[in-house]
Amino acid sequence: MYGAELLLKKNLKASIAAKQQMLASDKQMKLFACAANAVVECYKQGGRLYIAGNGGSAADAQHLATEFVSKLARDRAALPAEALTVDSSVLTAIGNDYGFDNLFSRQIEGKMRSGDIFLGISTSGQSPNILKGLETCKSLGITSIVFCGNDGGQAKDLADYCIIAPGSTTGTIQEIHIVLAHTLCGCVESVIFGESK
Template sequence: MQVTNVLTRNLERSIAAKQEMLKDHVQNEIFSTAVNQVIKRYKNGGRLYIAGNGGSAADAQHLAAEFVSKLACDRAPLPAEALTVDSSILTAIGNDYGYEQIFSRQLLGKATKNDIFLGITTSGNSENILNALNACKSCNIPSLLFTGHDGGKAKELADYCIIAPGVTTAAIQELHIVLAHSLCECVEIELFKE
Protein backbone atom coordinates (compact mmCIF):
# COMPACT_ATOMS: atom_id res chain seq x y z
CA MET A 1 0.00 0.00 0.00
CA GLN A 2 1.31 3.40 -0.89
CA VAL A 3 0.14 6.00 1.59
CA THR A 4 0.32 8.82 -0.93
CA ASN A 5 -1.96 6.90 -3.33
CA VAL A 6 -4.60 6.43 -0.62
CA LEU A 7 -4.35 10.07 0.41
CA THR A 8 -4.55 11.29 -3.19
CA ARG A 9 -7.58 9.09 -3.91
CA ASN A 10 -9.39 10.26 -0.78
CA LEU A 11 -8.63 13.92 -1.43
CA GLU A 12 -9.90 13.57 -5.00
CA ARG A 13 -13.12 11.93 -3.79
CA SER A 14 -13.63 14.64 -1.19
CA ILE A 15 -13.03 17.44 -3.69
CA ALA A 16 -15.34 15.83 -6.26
CA ALA A 17 -18.17 15.52 -3.72
CA LYS A 18 -17.78 19.13 -2.63
CA GLN A 19 -17.70 20.37 -6.23
CA GLU A 20 -20.86 18.40 -6.98
CA MET A 21 -22.58 19.92 -3.93
CA LEU A 22 -21.46 23.39 -4.97
CA LYS A 23 -23.20 23.00 -8.35
CA ASP A 24 -26.44 21.55 -6.95
CA HIS A 25 -28.66 24.63 -6.82
CA VAL A 26 -31.70 22.69 -5.64
CA GLN A 27 -29.87 21.30 -2.59
CA ASN A 28 -28.34 24.70 -1.87
CA GLU A 29 -31.80 26.30 -1.92
CA ILE A 30 -33.17 23.64 0.44
CA PHE A 31 -30.21 24.29 2.74
CA SER A 32 -30.89 28.04 2.68
CA THR A 33 -34.55 27.48 3.56
CA ALA A 34 -33.56 25.13 6.39
CA VAL A 35 -31.06 27.66 7.78
CA ASN A 36 -33.81 30.28 7.86
CA GLN A 37 -36.06 27.86 9.72
CA VAL A 38 -33.35 27.28 12.36
CA ILE A 39 -32.89 31.05 12.70
CA LYS A 40 -36.66 31.52 13.11
CA ARG A 41 -36.75 28.84 15.80
CA TYR A 42 -33.91 30.49 17.72
CA LYS A 43 -35.57 33.90 17.45
CA ASN A 44 -38.67 32.35 19.05
CA GLY A 45 -36.71 30.87 21.96
CA GLY A 46 -36.35 27.38 20.50
CA ARG A 47 -33.66 24.74 20.75
CA LEU A 48 -31.87 22.59 18.18
CA TYR A 49 -31.88 18.84 18.84
CA ILE A 50 -29.40 16.74 16.86
CA ALA A 51 -28.96 12.97 16.49
CA GLY A 52 -27.00 10.40 14.52
CA ASN A 53 -25.30 7.02 14.89
CA GLY A 54 -21.57 6.22 15.04
CA GLY A 55 -19.60 8.93 13.25
CA SER A 56 -22.82 10.88 12.77
CA ALA A 57 -23.36 10.79 16.55
CA ALA A 58 -19.94 12.38 16.93
CA ASP A 59 -20.96 14.97 14.33
CA ALA A 60 -24.15 15.67 16.31
CA GLN A 61 -22.11 16.30 19.45
CA HIS A 62 -19.60 18.41 17.51
CA LEU A 63 -22.36 20.63 16.09
CA ALA A 64 -24.12 21.00 19.45
CA ALA A 65 -20.80 22.17 20.91
CA GLU A 66 -20.42 24.79 18.16
CA PHE A 67 -23.88 26.20 18.89
CA VAL A 68 -23.52 26.23 22.68
CA SER A 69 -19.92 27.51 22.68
CA LYS A 70 -19.17 29.37 19.44
CA LEU A 71 -17.96 28.80 15.92
CA ALA A 72 -16.79 32.01 14.26
CA CYS A 73 -17.63 34.87 16.63
CA ASP A 74 -17.80 35.59 20.32
CA ARG A 75 -21.48 35.55 21.21
CA ALA A 76 -24.11 34.36 23.65
CA PRO A 77 -24.63 30.59 23.76
CA LEU A 78 -27.41 29.05 21.69
CA PRO A 79 -29.39 26.11 23.08
CA ALA A 80 -28.51 22.92 21.23
CA GLU A 81 -28.47 19.32 22.41
CA ALA A 82 -27.11 16.13 20.92
CA LEU A 83 -29.52 13.33 21.80
CA THR A 84 -26.58 10.92 21.76
CA VAL A 85 -24.78 11.75 25.00
CA ASP A 86 -26.78 10.65 28.04
CA SER A 87 -25.86 7.00 28.54
CA SER A 88 -28.52 6.49 31.22
CA ILE A 89 -31.31 7.75 28.95
CA LEU A 90 -29.98 5.88 25.92
CA THR A 91 -29.65 2.57 27.75
CA ALA A 92 -32.99 2.91 29.56
CA ILE A 93 -34.88 3.60 26.34
CA GLY A 94 -32.86 1.00 24.44
CA ASN A 95 -33.58 -1.62 27.08
CA ASP A 96 -37.24 -0.78 27.67
CA TYR A 97 -38.39 0.25 24.19
CA GLY A 98 -35.64 -0.77 21.76
CA TYR A 99 -32.66 0.97 20.21
CA GLU A 100 -34.83 2.25 17.38
CA GLN A 101 -36.68 4.50 19.88
CA ILE A 102 -33.66 6.17 21.55
CA PHE A 103 -34.09 9.51 19.78
CA SER A 104 -37.85 9.61 19.21
CA ARG A 105 -38.66 9.05 22.86
CA GLN A 106 -36.34 11.88 23.89
CA LEU A 107 -37.97 14.23 21.38
CA LEU A 108 -41.44 13.28 22.61
CA GLY A 109 -40.33 14.11 26.16
CA LYS A 110 -38.33 17.27 25.48
CA ALA A 111 -39.37 19.06 22.31
CA THR A 112 -41.53 22.17 22.44
CA LYS A 113 -43.31 24.00 19.63
CA ASN A 114 -40.38 26.35 18.91
CA ASP A 115 -37.72 23.63 18.61
CA ILE A 116 -36.21 21.99 15.53
CA PHE A 117 -34.52 18.64 14.94
CA LEU A 118 -31.53 17.72 12.77
CA GLY A 119 -31.01 14.06 11.92
CA ILE A 120 -27.68 12.95 10.46
CA THR A 121 -27.49 9.62 8.62
CA THR A 122 -25.29 8.75 5.67
CA SER A 123 -27.68 6.02 4.48
CA GLY A 124 -30.99 7.69 5.25
CA ASN A 125 -32.25 4.36 6.59
CA SER A 126 -31.33 4.33 10.29
CA GLU A 127 -34.48 3.20 12.12
CA ASN A 128 -33.89 5.45 15.11
CA ILE A 129 -33.55 8.49 12.83
CA LEU A 130 -36.69 7.49 10.90
CA ASN A 131 -38.58 7.24 14.19
CA ALA A 132 -37.18 10.58 15.33
CA LEU A 133 -38.42 12.21 12.12
CA ASN A 134 -41.87 10.74 12.75
CA ALA A 135 -41.73 12.01 16.34
CA CYS A 136 -41.11 15.51 14.97
CA LYS A 137 -44.45 15.29 13.18
CA SER A 138 -46.12 14.23 16.45
CA CYS A 139 -44.44 17.13 18.26
CA ASN A 140 -45.27 19.51 15.40
CA ILE A 141 -41.66 20.64 15.02
CA PRO A 142 -39.75 20.90 11.74
CA SER A 143 -37.05 18.42 10.85
CA LEU A 144 -33.83 18.87 8.93
CA LEU A 145 -31.88 15.91 7.56
CA PHE A 146 -28.27 15.57 6.42
CA THR A 147 -27.97 12.32 4.49
CA GLY A 148 -26.22 10.76 1.52
CA HIS A 149 -26.58 8.29 -1.36
CA ASP A 150 -30.23 8.49 -2.51
CA GLY A 151 -31.54 9.86 0.82
CA GLY A 152 -33.04 6.53 1.84
CA LYS A 153 -36.42 6.30 3.55
CA ALA A 154 -35.65 9.39 5.61
CA LYS A 155 -35.85 11.80 2.68
CA GLU A 156 -39.63 11.32 2.57
CA LEU A 157 -40.02 12.06 6.28
CA ALA A 158 -37.84 15.15 6.72
CA ASP A 159 -39.14 18.66 6.09
CA TYR A 160 -35.74 19.73 4.74
CA CYS A 161 -33.54 17.02 3.26
CA ILE A 162 -29.96 17.76 2.20
CA ILE A 163 -28.44 14.83 0.30
CA ALA A 164 -24.66 15.08 0.32
CA PRO A 165 -23.13 13.60 -2.82
CA GLY A 166 -20.23 11.19 -2.50
CA VAL A 167 -19.32 7.64 -3.36
CA THR A 168 -17.98 6.80 0.10
CA THR A 169 -19.33 7.22 3.61
CA ALA A 170 -16.23 9.26 4.46
CA ALA A 171 -16.86 11.78 1.66
CA ILE A 172 -20.51 12.11 2.72
CA GLN A 173 -19.52 12.63 6.37
CA GLU A 174 -17.00 15.29 5.36
CA LEU A 175 -19.75 17.17 3.55
CA HIS A 176 -22.00 16.84 6.59
CA ILE A 177 -19.38 18.69 8.61
CA VAL A 178 -19.19 21.44 5.97
CA LEU A 179 -22.99 21.71 6.09
CA ALA A 180 -22.99 21.74 9.91
CA HIS A 181 -20.36 24.46 10.14
CA SER A 182 -22.14 26.49 7.46
CA LEU A 183 -25.44 26.15 9.33
CA CYS A 184 -23.89 27.38 12.56
CA GLU A 185 -22.03 30.23 10.88
CA CYS A 186 -25.17 31.44 9.08
CA VAL A 187 -27.11 31.41 12.36
CA GLU A 188 -24.31 33.35 14.09
CA ILE A 189 -24.23 35.95 11.32
CA GLU A 190 -27.99 36.46 11.40
CA LEU A 191 -28.48 36.49 15.17
CA PHE A 192 -25.31 38.27 16.23
CA LYS A 193 -24.40 40.59 13.36
CA GLU A 194 -22.97 43.86 14.56
Protein backbone atom coordinates in the same frame (compact mmCIF):
# COMPACT_ATOMS: atom_id res chain seq x y z
CA MET B 1 4.40 5.07 2.63
CA TYR B 2 3.80 5.08 -1.12
CA GLY B 3 0.45 3.31 -0.65
CA ALA B 4 -0.58 5.89 1.94
CA GLU B 5 0.22 8.74 -0.47
CA LEU B 6 -1.87 7.17 -3.22
CA LEU B 7 -4.80 6.58 -0.87
CA LEU B 8 -4.64 10.15 0.43
CA LYS B 9 -4.63 11.54 -3.11
CA LYS B 10 -7.56 9.30 -4.03
CA ASN B 11 -9.55 10.39 -0.97
CA LEU B 12 -8.79 14.08 -1.50
CA LYS B 13 -9.90 13.86 -5.13
CA ALA B 14 -13.12 12.08 -4.11
CA SER B 15 -13.79 14.74 -1.46
CA ILE B 16 -13.18 17.60 -3.89
CA ALA B 17 -15.38 15.99 -6.57
CA ALA B 18 -18.23 15.47 -4.10
CA LYS B 19 -17.98 19.05 -2.86
CA GLN B 20 -18.00 20.36 -6.43
CA GLN B 21 -21.08 18.24 -7.13
CA MET B 22 -22.78 19.70 -4.04
CA LEU B 23 -21.80 23.20 -5.09
CA ALA B 24 -23.35 22.67 -8.54
CA SER B 25 -26.71 21.48 -7.16
CA ASP B 26 -29.09 24.45 -7.06
CA LYS B 27 -31.71 22.23 -5.45
CA GLN B 28 -29.48 21.30 -2.52
CA MET B 29 -28.23 24.89 -2.13
CA LYS B 30 -31.81 26.19 -1.91
CA LEU B 31 -32.90 23.41 0.47
CA PHE B 32 -29.95 24.18 2.73
CA ALA B 33 -30.78 27.91 2.69
CA CYS B 34 -34.39 27.13 3.69
CA ALA B 35 -33.21 24.81 6.48
CA ALA B 36 -30.75 27.42 7.76
CA ASN B 37 -33.50 30.05 7.74
CA ALA B 38 -35.73 27.70 9.75
CA VAL B 39 -33.01 27.32 12.39
CA VAL B 40 -32.50 31.10 12.52
CA GLU B 41 -36.23 31.62 13.05
CA CYS B 42 -36.28 28.88 15.69
CA TYR B 43 -33.62 30.72 17.69
CA LYS B 44 -35.28 34.11 17.18
CA GLN B 45 -38.47 32.67 18.71
CA GLY B 46 -36.64 31.16 21.71
CA GLY B 47 -36.53 27.59 20.38
CA ARG B 48 -33.83 24.96 20.75
CA LEU B 49 -31.95 22.67 18.37
CA TYR B 50 -31.71 18.92 19.05
CA ILE B 51 -29.33 16.79 16.99
CA ALA B 52 -28.92 13.03 16.61
CA GLY B 53 -26.97 10.43 14.67
CA ASN B 54 -25.29 7.04 15.03
CA GLY B 55 -21.58 6.19 15.14
CA GLY B 56 -19.57 8.89 13.37
CA SER B 57 -22.78 10.84 12.89
CA ALA B 58 -23.31 10.76 16.67
CA ALA B 59 -19.90 12.41 17.01
CA ASP B 60 -20.94 14.94 14.36
CA ALA B 61 -24.14 15.66 16.34
CA GLN B 62 -22.07 16.37 19.45
CA HIS B 63 -19.60 18.45 17.42
CA LEU B 64 -22.39 20.63 16.02
CA ALA B 65 -24.13 21.06 19.38
CA THR B 66 -20.81 22.26 20.77
CA GLU B 67 -20.44 24.89 18.04
CA PHE B 68 -23.85 26.33 18.91
CA VAL B 69 -23.47 26.28 22.69
CA SER B 70 -19.85 27.45 22.79
CA LYS B 71 -19.01 29.22 19.53
CA LEU B 72 -17.98 28.55 15.96
CA ALA B 73 -15.63 31.40 15.16
CA ARG B 74 -16.24 34.33 17.51
CA ASP B 75 -17.35 35.30 20.97
CA ARG B 76 -21.12 35.62 21.37
CA ALA B 77 -23.91 34.49 23.66
CA ALA B 78 -24.55 30.75 23.91
CA LEU B 79 -27.28 29.21 21.75
CA PRO B 80 -29.25 26.24 23.14
CA ALA B 81 -28.44 22.99 21.34
CA GLU B 82 -28.24 19.40 22.51
CA ALA B 83 -27.01 16.15 21.02
CA LEU B 84 -29.40 13.31 21.89
CA THR B 85 -26.45 10.90 21.98
CA VAL B 86 -24.63 11.80 25.17
CA ASP B 87 -26.63 10.72 28.23
CA SER B 88 -25.65 7.09 28.83
CA SER B 89 -28.39 6.54 31.42
CA VAL B 90 -31.12 7.79 29.07
CA LEU B 91 -29.69 5.88 26.11
CA THR B 92 -29.37 2.58 27.95
CA ALA B 93 -32.77 2.91 29.63
CA ILE B 94 -34.57 3.62 26.35
CA GLY B 95 -32.58 0.96 24.51
CA ASN B 96 -33.35 -1.61 27.20
CA ASP B 97 -37.01 -0.71 27.78
CA TYR B 98 -38.16 0.35 24.29
CA GLY B 99 -35.50 -0.82 21.85
CA PHE B 100 -32.70 0.93 19.98
CA ASP B 101 -35.06 2.13 17.24
CA ASN B 102 -36.78 4.38 19.82
CA LEU B 103 -33.56 5.97 21.11
CA PHE B 104 -34.30 9.41 19.67
CA SER B 105 -38.09 9.39 19.32
CA ARG B 106 -38.52 8.89 23.06
CA GLN B 107 -36.22 11.84 23.80
CA ILE B 108 -38.01 13.97 21.22
CA GLU B 109 -41.32 13.21 22.98
CA GLY B 110 -39.87 14.14 26.37
CA LYS B 111 -37.72 17.16 25.52
CA MET B 112 -38.93 18.90 22.40
CA ARG B 113 -41.67 21.49 22.07
CA SER B 114 -43.34 23.26 19.17
CA GLY B 115 -40.86 25.81 17.85
CA ASP B 116 -37.83 23.56 18.40
CA ILE B 117 -35.98 21.89 15.52
CA PHE B 118 -34.69 18.34 15.21
CA LEU B 119 -31.66 17.68 13.01
CA GLY B 120 -31.00 14.03 12.17
CA ILE B 121 -27.74 12.90 10.59
CA SER B 122 -27.71 9.63 8.64
CA THR B 123 -25.31 8.91 5.78
CA SER B 124 -27.73 6.29 4.40
CA GLY B 125 -30.99 8.08 5.14
CA GLN B 126 -32.17 4.72 6.42
CA SER B 127 -31.16 4.63 10.12
CA PRO B 128 -34.27 3.23 11.89
CA ASN B 129 -33.88 5.42 14.99
CA ILE B 130 -33.49 8.57 12.88
CA LEU B 131 -36.54 7.59 10.81
CA LYS B 132 -38.56 6.99 13.99
CA GLY B 133 -37.39 10.39 15.27
CA LEU B 134 -38.52 12.08 12.06
CA GLU B 135 -41.90 10.31 12.28
CA THR B 136 -42.29 11.54 15.86
CA CYS B 137 -41.48 15.11 14.80
CA LYS B 138 -44.13 14.88 12.08
CA SER B 139 -46.75 13.64 14.54
CA LEU B 140 -45.87 16.38 17.06
CA GLY B 141 -45.66 19.20 14.50
CA ILE B 142 -41.94 19.74 15.12
CA THR B 143 -39.78 20.98 12.23
CA SER B 144 -37.15 18.47 11.12
CA ILE B 145 -33.99 18.58 9.05
CA VAL B 146 -31.90 15.62 7.94
CA PHE B 147 -28.36 15.53 6.57
CA CYS B 148 -27.97 12.30 4.61
CA GLY B 149 -26.30 10.77 1.56
CA ASN B 150 -27.00 8.38 -1.32
CA ASP B 151 -30.55 9.09 -2.57
CA GLY B 152 -31.82 10.31 0.81
CA GLY B 153 -33.42 6.97 1.66
CA GLN B 154 -36.71 7.00 3.55
CA ALA B 155 -35.57 10.10 5.45
CA LYS B 156 -36.20 12.32 2.43
CA ASP B 157 -39.93 11.63 2.64
CA LEU B 158 -40.14 12.24 6.40
CA ALA B 159 -38.02 15.35 7.00
CA ASP B 160 -39.19 18.89 6.29
CA TYR B 161 -35.74 19.63 4.85
CA CYS B 162 -33.59 16.81 3.44
CA ILE B 163 -30.06 17.84 2.48
CA ILE B 164 -28.37 15.07 0.49
CA ALA B 165 -24.57 15.05 0.45
CA PRO B 166 -23.05 13.48 -2.66
CA GLY B 167 -20.27 10.93 -2.38
CA SER B 168 -19.75 7.23 -2.95
CA THR B 169 -18.34 6.46 0.52
CA THR B 170 -19.49 7.12 4.07
CA GLY B 171 -16.31 9.11 4.75
CA THR B 172 -16.88 11.51 1.86
CA ILE B 173 -20.53 12.01 2.82
CA GLN B 174 -19.54 12.72 6.43
CA GLU B 175 -16.97 15.29 5.29
CA ILE B 176 -19.73 17.21 3.52
CA HIS B 177 -21.96 16.88 6.59
CA ILE B 178 -19.28 18.70 8.60
CA VAL B 179 -19.20 21.50 6.00
CA LEU B 180 -23.01 21.71 6.20
CA ALA B 181 -22.89 21.77 10.01
CA HIS B 182 -20.26 24.51 10.19
CA THR B 183 -22.09 26.55 7.55
CA LEU B 184 -25.40 26.17 9.40
CA CYS B 185 -23.85 27.45 12.61
CA GLY B 186 -22.08 30.25 10.73
CA CYS B 187 -25.38 31.37 9.15
CA VAL B 188 -27.09 31.46 12.53
CA GLU B 189 -24.22 33.38 14.14
CA SER B 190 -24.17 36.01 11.40
CA VAL B 191 -27.94 36.61 11.45
CA ILE B 192 -28.50 36.49 15.21
CA PHE B 193 -25.35 38.34 16.25
CA GLY B 194 -24.51 40.36 13.11
CA GLU B 195 -21.69 39.91 10.63
CA SER B 196 -18.29 39.31 12.23
CA LYS B 197 -15.80 42.14 11.90
